[in-house]
Amino acid sequence: xxxxxxxxxxxxxxxxxxxxxxxxxxxxxxxxxxxxxxxxxxxxxxxxxxxxxxxxxxxxxxxxxxxxxxxxxxxxxxxxxxxxxxxxxxxxxxxxxxxxxxxxxxxxxxxxxxxxxxxxxxxxxxxxxxxxxxxxxxxxxxxxxxxxxxxxxxxxxxxxxxxxxxxxxxxxxxxxxxxxxxxxxxxxxxxxxxxxxxxxxxxxxxxxxxxxxxxxxxxxxxxxxxxxxxxxxxxxxxxxxxxxxx
Numbered sequence: 001x002x003x004x005x006x007x008x009x010x011x012x013x014x015x016x017x018x019x020x021x022x023x024x025x026x027x028x029x030x031x032x033x034x035x036x037x038x039x040x041x042x043x044x045x046x047x048x049x050x051x052x053x054x055x056x057x058x059x060x061x062x063x064x065x066x067x068x069x070x071x072x073x074x075x076x077x078x079x080x081x082x083x084x085x086x087x088x089x090x091x092x093x094x095x096x097x098x099x100x101x102x103x104x105x106x107x108x109x110x111x112x113x114x115x116x117x118x119x120x121x122x123x124x125x126x127x128x129x130x131x132x133x134x135x136x137x138x139x140x141x142x143x144x145x146x147x148x149x150x151x152x153x154x155x156x157x158x159x160x161x162x163x164x165x166x167x168x169x170x171x172x173x174x175x176x177x178x179x180x181x182x183x184x185x186x187x188x189x190x191x192x193x194x195x196x197x198x199x200x201x202x203x204x205x206x207x208x209x210x211x212x213x214x215x216x217x218x219x220x221x222x223x224x225x226x227x228x229x230x231x232x233x234x235x236x237x238x239x240x241x242x243x244x245x246x
Contacts, residue, residue: 112216113178113208117156118154120152124151126148127237150236160174206220220233
């Protein structure tokens with residue numbers, strides 16, 4: 001009758017064989033497990049390059065350790081001194097030069113209706129200054145400007161002086177009278193010959209009357225031209241003789 005091995009014994013034998021094989025393999029590959037029968041079945045070969053890297057790594061570690069020692073031996077630096085703060089100096093403001101006070105222009109005397117003709121003595125012109133002039137026809141074409149000065153003597157007689165922008169100068173007789181509290185001035189038609197042309201003005205009449213306040217008198221003007229009467233309103237101011245061309 002054959003010999004029969006129990007199942008448990010069979011499993012135990014198999015486990016022992018597996019454990020022995022594992023030990024043999026670990027020892028053969030130099031895993032530093034206790035030797036099996038004092039034999040090694042394989043040896044680990046370390047390449048020259050790998051050995052050099054291990055040596056260089058050890059050298060770097062040693063240099064790092066020495067550097068840490070030298071750093072630890074150095075004296076600690078004192079903390080930096082705080083920055084000195086200087087007081088901010090405000091710039092001195094540049095003084096603004098005072099605005100010069102404009103010199104007032106002397107107020108020119110305005111024409112008022114006088115109580116006697118002697119008060120008219122001197123020269124007067126429109127407060128508008130030089131006046132535009134037009135032709136004495138229906139077209140009324142502008143032909144330049146003219147400076148009209150009414151210059152009187154002590155008796156109410158004088159000259160109407162015309163100074164045109166092109167240099168032409170004309171003169172005409174001028175008369176002033178006081179009537180019913182008004183001042184009336186008149187001049188006849190006149191002309192003057194210059195460079196082959198006739199210059200001058202049509203006859204005119206000026207009637208001035210004072211207002212209720214201290215302002216200059218208001219004067220109604222009439223120019224009797226060939227195309228009809230031209231009416232206007234003026235105020236006058238006193239001017240120097242030289243302003244009127246002497």
